[in-house]
Amino acid sequence: xxxxxxxxxxxxxxxxxxxxxxxxxxxxxxxxxxxxxxxxxxxxxxxxxxxxxxxxxxxxxxxxxxxxxxxxxxxxxxxxxxxxxxxxxxxxxxxxxxxxxxxxxxxxxxxxxxxxxxxxxxxxxxxxxxxxxxxxxxxxxxxxxxxxxxxxxxxxxxxxxxxxxxxxxxxxxxxxxxxxxxxxxxxxxxxxxxxxxxxxxxxxxxxxxxxxxxxxxxxxxxxxxxxxxxxxxxxxxxxxxxxxxxxxxxxxxxxxxxxxxxxxxxxxxxxxxxxxxxxxxxxxxxxxxxxxxxxxxxxxxxxxxxxxxxxxxxxxxxxxxxxxxxxxxxxxxxxxxxxxxxxxxxxxxxxxxxxxxxxxx
Ligand code: SF4
Numbered sequence: 001x002x003x004x005x006x007x008x009x010x011x012x013x014x015x016x017x018x019x020x021x022x023x024x025x026x027x028x029x030x031x032x033x034x035x036x037x038x039x040x041x042x043x044x045x046x047x048x049x050x051x052x053x054x055x056x057x058x059x060x061x062x063x064x065x066x067x068x069x070x071x072x073x074x075x076x077x078x079x080x081x082x083x084x085x086x087x088x089x090x091x092x093x094x095x096x097x098x099x100x101x102x103x104x105x106x107x108x109x110x111x112x113x114x115x116x117x118x119x120x121x122x123x124x125x126x127x128x129x130x131x132x133x134x135x136x137x138x139x140x141x142x143x144x145x146x147x148x149x150x151x152x153x154x155x156x157x158x159x160x161x162x163x164x165x166x167x168x169x170x171x172x173x174x175x176x177x178x179x180x181x182x183x184x185x186x187x188x189x190x191x192x193x194x195x196x197x198x199x200x201x202x203x204x205x206x207x208x209x210x211x212x213x214x215x216x217x218x219x220x221x222x223x224x225x226x227x228x229x230x231x232x233x234x235x236x237x238x239x240x241x242x243x244x245x246x247x248x249x250x251x252x253x254x255x256x257x258x259x260x261x262x263x264x265x266x267x268x269x270x271x272x273x274x275x276x277x278x279x280x281x282x283x284x285x286x287x288x289x290x291x292x293x294x295x296x297x298x299x300x301x302x303x304x305x306x307x308x309x310x311x312x313x314x315x316x317x318x319x320x321x322x323x324x325x326x327x328x329x330x331x332x333x334x335x336x337x338x339x340x341x342x343x344x345x346x347x348x349x350x351x352x353x354x355x356x357x358x359x360x361x
Pocket of ligand 1: 056099143146147190191192196197198201202203204205207209210
């Protein structure tokens with residue numbers, strides 16, 4: 001494989017075919033950081049409106065650092081993987097206090113910031129600072145594995161290290177950012193996981209797997225494990241003395257979906273009835289007694305490593321002053337007041353049901 005010819009063919013293709021994306025129109029270290037953080041685990045088409053809203057709301061790192069976490073989570077609401085938002089917010093504070101409000105270009109300084117790993121550091125350094133830093137995400141791994149026809153399992157640590165090494169050799173020293181974006185774009189639009197579009201591929205003549213006819217077998221990866229399923233319960237806890245008000249609680253900051261608001265509840269134990277689970281969970285989390293009433297809806301939802309079915313019930317508060325035992329905060333609210341709080345997608349579905357706008361599943 002001739003490296004200069006491969007780079008040239010890829011860059012010519014990218015110049016003609018790059019998708020018009022908002023972070024490409026107005027590149028800056030902050031814009032690259034936000035977009036690359038959002039793009040981890042999430043498709044481009046989903047990210048675009050969130051990116052626009054986020055940059056509109058927090059146009060500079062200093063504005064993000066000054067915002068409340070609630071405000072950041074509210075802007076992120078619906079995008080999922082909320083740890084990314086919490087890390088962005090925390091890191092923005094550090095960038096302001098330790099780097100004068102500007103992202104550093106030094107790899108170690110970037111890696112010291114919450115939420116910035118080797119991939120994001122490489123993207124910021126190459127795309128925003130034009131430094132010859134490699135990047136390696138799922139798309140880049142797939143492209144390199146096929147270009148080199150790598151037969152080894154890429155989920156093994158030593159093979160991954162080899163891919164990082166290969167990514168650093170490939171990166172174009174003259175236009176590192178554009179080159180890295182081009183490889184990612186190739187993986188996202190042409191060198192697709194199940195059906196690579198080799199006939200349209202600008203680097204077809206440099207691709208060993210295509211030459212050998214092994215592209216459909218690459219990359220070799222670990223077998224996927226069966227995704228576990230859990231039943232989860234949640235209560236719309238109605239106030240005993242005010243029929244307009246019900247309770248919401250804020251999840252602990254460091255846990256899953258940390259900092260988001262929810263209809264309180266938790267996981268059912270094996271063999272436990274949903275009603276009993278709800279009574280137990282509300283006592284453990286909030287020290288309250290409730291009477292479980294009408295079933296509202298069931299919602300199926302998939303997270304990365306597990307699936308849940310959420311069973312939501314109307315419940316009545318019958319005793320106990322709420323306490324923050326398993327939650328960070330709680331409030332009595334009315335339906336219109338919910339717009340001021342950030343919720344995970346499943347809780348938004350409950351809100352829509354309360355507003356009469358949807359049914360479950
Ligand atoms: S020729 Fe096919 S397998 Fe090789 S990089 Fe291009 S799309 Fe991927």
